Amino acid sequence: MIFFLAGTSDARELAVTLQQDGYSVIASVVTENAVNELKQVGVPAFAGRMDTEAMQAFIGEKEAAAVVDASHPFAEEASKNAMAAASQAGIPYVRFERKEQDFQESSLITYVSTYEEAADRAAKTKGTVMLTTGSKTLAIFTERLLPIEDIRLVCRMLPRKDNMEKCEQLGLPQKNIVAIQGPFTKKFDQALYEQYDVACMVTKASGQRGSVDQKIEAAKELGIETIVIERPSIDYSNRCSSFEEVRDMLRKLKIKRGHGDGF
Incomplete structure (x- = not known):
């Protein structure tokens, strides 16, 4: 059985692909909504954040043969916990992460390493700052920007x-909250920027499946400054950027196929 960390839409597709290859997969996700989406495509899943000890216990209980980490590129803690749990359990760890995108150099795009840097850079802006980085680090931005x-x-x-x-x-x-689920087109992003008269947009380097390219291109065409938070620097083992690389890695590691005991 493969203990699978899922955090993106392409992760869901990868889990289905591995099942079609004959592997037994159980996915760990953060929300119940993600559980339902995986179950709709036939992938057993459960919700809840897990530390290293919890992951290791689950690996032992299910007799997992490998960990495939397809969590979000910015889920740094989950990846570190998964690597540690796999190491302690003595099983292989495989990382799947969508490729980063290269954007043409532009005076409108600023790259930073941390959320704090992004917030401090945005604080130099006058007008509307649109944050598209989710709620996990929202406090960093509200503390720095709301008082201005x-x-x-x-x-x-x-x-x-x-x-x-x-x-x-x-x-x-409430009037400053845009509660909506993507993916979005460039035209949609531009309409949103124009609606709120955005002067600066903050995003993460999540990759094409995260619609980062659409957000940035939409902003560039409107002359809007964009602050891009770069991915965490993690020394992953067995890192793959395509489904085929993951499949080849599992074959190389001689991970057995077959059905586990589920839940």
Whole structure:
């Protein structure tokens, strides 16, 4: 059985691909919505954040033969926990991560390494700052930007109850919340930027499947400054950027196919 960490739409497709190859897969995700999406395509899944010890216990209970980590490129803690758990359990760890995109150099695009750097850079802007980095690090931006009179902070995020509650707790006005789920087209992004009169957009280098290219191109065409947060620097083992690389790696590692005991 493969213990599979899923955090993106392409991760879901990879899990299905591995099942079609004959591997037994059980996926760990963060939300119940993600569980339902995986179950709809026939992949057993459960929700909840797990630390290293919890992962190791699960690996032992299910007698997992390998860990395939297809969590979000910015789910740094989950990846580190998965690597440690696999190492402690003595089983292979395989990382799948969508390729980063290279954008043409532009005076409108600024790359930073941390959320704090992004917030400090955005604080130099006058007008509307649109945040498209989710709710996990929202406090970093609200603490730095909400007190500035010349800045209106607008946040685009998934329409989840916990996200709305977090916005309320952090003092983000309801009128400044765009609760919506993508993917989006470039035209949609441009319409949104124009609707809110955006002067600066903040995003993460999540890859094409994260629609980063659409967001950035839409902003560039409108002359909007874009701040891109680069991916965490992690020394992954058995790193793959395509489904075929993952399949080849599992064959190389001689991971057996067959059905596990599920839940």
